[in-house]
Amino acid sequence: MRVSVSWLREYLDLPADLPAADLEQALVDLGIEVESIVDLRSTVTGALVVGEVLDIEELTGFKKPIRFCRVDVGAANGTGEPQEIVCGARNFAPGDRVVVILPGGVLPGGFAIGARKTYGRNSHGMICSAKELGLGDDHSGIIVLPEDTPAKPGDDARPVVGLDDVVVEVEITPDRGYALSVRGIARELAHALGVPFRDPGLAPAPGATAEPAYPVEVRDTVGCDRFAARMVRGIDPTAQTPGWMRQRLTVAGVRSISLPVDITNYVMLELGQPMHAFDAARITGPLVVRRAAAGEKVTTLDGVARTLTAEDMVICDDTGPVSLAAVMGGETSEVVASTTDVLFEAAHWDPVMVGRTARRHKLFSEAAKRWERGVDPALPLVAIERAVGLLTAHAGGTAGAEILDLDHVGPRTPVTLPVDLPGRRVGVAYSPERVVSLLEQVGCHVTRGVDRLGEDPGTAGVPAGGADVLTVVPPSWRPDLTDPADLVEEVVRLDGYDRVPSVLPTAPPGRGLTWQQRRRRAVARSLAERGYVEVLAHPFVAGSLADLLGLPADDPRRAAVRVANPLSEEEPLLRTTLLGPLLGILKRNLGRGHRDLALYEIGAVFHPCPGVGAPPAMGVDRRPTDAEFAAADAVVPDQPRHVAVVLTGDVEPAGWWGAGRPAGWADAVEAGRAVLAAADLPADRVEVRAAEHAPWHPGRCAELLVDGVVVGHAGELHPAVLAALELPKRTSAMELDLDALPAAPVAPAPTISGFPPALIDVALVVDERVPAAQVQQALVEGAGELLEGVRLFDVYASEQLGAGRRSLAYKLTFRAPDRTLTVEEAVAARDAAVARAAERFGATLRGA
Structure with missing residues (x-):
């Protein structure tokens, strides 16, 4: 909303010497955002004068019509002689009065005017259009002043065209539509500056007649x-x-x-x-x-x-x-x-x-x-x-x-306002008289009384058992005043936001983050520490994604929720797996020249509730019933939170120190282990074993289990999937259902021993189909309490071991909390561990 100060002065008595800064501050104090306050006189510098066109010579031989004009500018040019100006506009004739800027002047935008030769003639100045003066967007012709304009040639043209005014531009918030008018802004300024306001909306107007003006x-x-x-x-x-x-x-x-x-x-x-x-x-x-x-x-x-x-x-x-x-x-x-x-x-x-x-x-x-x-x-x-x-x-x-x-306009609904509510809400002691006065300034009709739990309001005073209340009827021009909170805002706004103390509230005691929130943060931190970069993908996917990922026809991930008003008709479904959008981001980054990528996302997937129909139709004329709420909730899809990673390229870069190492299925499996470790799940509850699950490679896919329940999969993606998605070979991924993980047990504080450990390596030969994790679990069970740690550090296969056999080498760490272990104790624990593995899987010590 742009309005000139001269227009505002018709309805309120602004001080003649009111600085622009004070005007801006008054509006800002009222909660009205001021975009700019411009003194139009300062937008054009130099001599801007009224000129009278004496004669016009049409110049020919140019691509567009050009006119050579002689303009009377009085004594403004210092000589009194006619000013010679070349102009391309054609909407004026000899005898018309126009606006001329003389050499040395500067138009809005820093456009300096000088004397120059153009189209074979000397031009001294410019005949101006409204756009050139910053008065509008019309550039089709120059300004021709009305015949009744009292200014004569050579007079300052600023008052004639309105460049002697101040223009205020304000941004009106949606709740203050009344301020999109001179009437509304003038009323607001009258409140702020304490000057009289003459409301043009109260001007007398005749009412309806028996005979209508038109049927x-x-x-x-x-x-x-x-x-x-x-x-x-x-x-x-x-x-x-x-x-x-x-x-x-x-x-x-x-x-x-x-x-x-x-x-x-x-x-x-x-x-x-x-x-x-x-x-x-x-x-x-x-x-x-x-x-x-x-x-x-x-x-x-x-x-x-x-x-x-x-x-x-x-x-x-x-x-x-x-x-x-x-x-x-x-x-x-x-x-x-x-x-x-x-x-x-x-x-x-x-x-x-x-x-x-x-x-x-x-x-x-x-x-x-x-x-x-x-x-x-x-x-x-x-x-x-x-x-x-x-x-x-x-x-x-x-x-x-x-x-x-x-x-057919109905009466405004009165609003009941406890007189102390503004003070209680903002911490400023407003007297009842001050609250009434401010609301009446807004235009409200205020009646003060006492509410005695349903009894009729009294008059003055606040008797025991009653509450002093105001019955407020907002004015017709304020449709935004419908609740006590709206009236409180008006009291605070008109009294001054600067009077409201800036006091930080005391934070209520809380329980901190939930264990699910702590787990998600721990998982994100763990992956970030391992070099993965977090991304946030849109949850919308195309209907063809299930085919691109090679999901079986009966895979539950094929059942997706369709968005009623999708952002794109090409992606109308909500994702049932994080891998689709995540692989899309991987592909986009590869297309931008990146080659070594490790990305992760933690987000929700969406599974439709089986056997439910469409959501019930609910209007806005009333509050939905409990049954309607329940029916709507039944349609809301299940939204478990997953974590997924994708990686491709080199996980360890090559350099002068040696060859690099490409990312592979083992890194994806390790990412899954890292997630479970960050979730504080003990290693003895976690199991990793071979599996077949789309979209992973059937021979390089592992399933992650917690307490025997599958919670995720990891490994190298299927070559057909990589080809369909145009991704590099050996691209690997992991996806795990965080909400399927049980709560972490309360872990006792670890006992730290000051005695030295005993380190023993064992290499066990087993059938190649035996998972290494199960062999490790057998070693843990057999070694007993002296075993402090176990880690797989080598996998080896050769002709000497025999077909279908492989060697798994583990590093065992033994330690006692109260003494230094003897060699005999450490060896006995190792033998017990090997014996358990031999009993369960037929494992034999390599080289034995």
């Missing part, structure tokens, strides 16, 4: 609860918009169109009441205000034919819709150059309906912007009276005595 029927009083209209006949269709009005519209960013249309825009900016002007001669039959029929069409003023829905509101005549109500008028009834009879309409529309219509048609007009924020329903007759007065004053004509006003 109108409103069939939907919810979408339109007030409709007013008045006719002006016999206007001069050639009448021009006065310069002062055109100037104010330009400053506000509104393009001048014609006098009747400019008047509706001017009244909208002044009062905040959007209006529309119909050409009465182009309307056929009575007007009907109703909901549109689905598929009905109307061509709006921007020339676009729009297909309507049953929620849109339209104004119709006998030919059909002539206006998309509250958003934009129609072409068939617009004011044209020959219009002599104008029907002014001012109504009050449902904000929700207007907001939805504007978004549906992507038509965010200035009117729609105000309607969806809320407009004063008491304004229609005042706005029509103002528009009629302006039109008859500048275009003649006769205002019809008949006035239409179909008023």
Whole structure:
């Protein structure tokens, strides 16, 4: 919203010497964001004067029309001689008065003006357009001053074109639609500066007459609860918009169109009441205000034919819709150059309906912007009276005595406010009188009484057992004041946010993070410490992903939830595995030149609940019942949280120190072990064994088990999957269900022994189908309490061991908490461990 200070001064007595900084601070203190305050006089420097065109010579032989002009600028050029200026505009003639900037001046944007030779002639200065002066976007022609302009050649042109004013641009939040007008901003400044305010919305206006201005029927009083209209006949269709009005519209960013249309825009900016002007001669039959029929069409003023829905509101005549109500008028009834009879309409529309219509048609007009924020329903007759007065004053004509006003606006609902609530909420001691005074400044009607648990309010004082309350009826122009909290905000805002103490609240005692949150953080930290980079993928996937991953036809991961309004029709499903989106990110990074990648993600997957139908339809007119809530909850998909990693390239880079090591299935398995270790699950509860599970390579896939339950898989991805996804060979991955992991047991504090360990290595030959983890578990069980640690450090196979056999070498660490172990004790523990492995798997010591 842009408005000139001179316009504001018509409705409040701003101090003549009010600094721009004080004006800005007053608005900011009221909670209004100030985009800029610009003194227009400073935007153009140098001599900007009124000039009169004496004669024009048309220059030929150039690609575009060029004119050589002699302009009288009085004594402004120091000589009194006519100024010679080359100009390309063609909308002026000899005798017209124009705006001229002389050499040495600087236009907005730092455009310096000088004397130069161009098109074979000397040009001394420039004849200016509105765009060049920063007054608007019209660059089609220069500014031609009205004939009644009192300025003479050589006079300063700044006051003539409005460059002697100050322009304020503010950003209005959605809850303060009343401030999208001169009326609203002036009222706010009057509160802040403590100066009188003259409300143009309270101007006298005649009421409805028995004979309507035009026959109108409103069939939907919810979408339109007030409709007013008045006719002006016999206007001069050639009448021009006065310069002062055109100037104010330009400053506000509104393009001048014609006098009747400019008047509706001017009244909208002044009062905040959007209006529309119909050409009465182009309307056929009575007007009907109703909901549109689905598929009905109307061509709006921007020339676009729009297909309507049953929620849109339209104004119709006998030919059909002539206006998309509250958003934009129609072409068939617009004011044209020959219009002599104008029907002014001012109504009050449902904000929700207007907001939805504007978004549906992507038509965010200035009117729609105000309607969806809320407009004063008491304004229609005042706005029509103002528009009629302006039109008859500048275009003649006769205002019809008949006035239409179909008023179905209901009374405002009173709000009960405990008088001490503002003080309790913000920590400032507001007296009851101060609260009442501030609310009355806003325009509220306030009645003070006592609430005695359902009894009628009393009068003065607060007797025991009662609470001092205010019954507040908000003004018509404040539809945002509906709850006690809204009134509290107004009290604090008008009294001053700077009076509210800045006190940090005492944090309530809590239990800290849950064990699930601590586990997720530990898992993320563990993977990051191992070189994995966290990514966040979109949870949406294509329907073809299951085929690309090679999932079997009966795989439960094929059953996916479809999004009702997907961001992309190519990815309408919610993921059932993290691997699809994660591999997509891997591929994108490979395409950007990265070769060695290790990525991880912790996120939710979505599994539809079996046997449930569509969610119940719930309106917004009431609170859903418990049964409706339960039915809606039953449709919500199960959303377990998974962790997944993908890696490709070298996990250890090559260099002068030696060859690198490519990432492989073992690194993915180790990532799974790291996740389980970070989840504080003891090693004796974890098992890793070979498995076949898509999309992994059947011979290089391991399943991760906790207490015998499969919680995830890891290994190298299937070659067919890598080919389908265009990923490098040997790309590996791991995915694990974090929510399937049991809670970590309470671990006792470890006993730290100060005695030296006994280190013994054993190499066991077993069948190659025996998992190394199971052999390790047997060693742990057989070694007993003296075993402190066991680690697999070598796997070996050869012809000497025999076909189908392999050697597993483990490093065993023995230690006693209270003594130094003897050789005999360590060897006995080792032998017991080997014996258990031999008993269970037929293991033999290598070389024995």
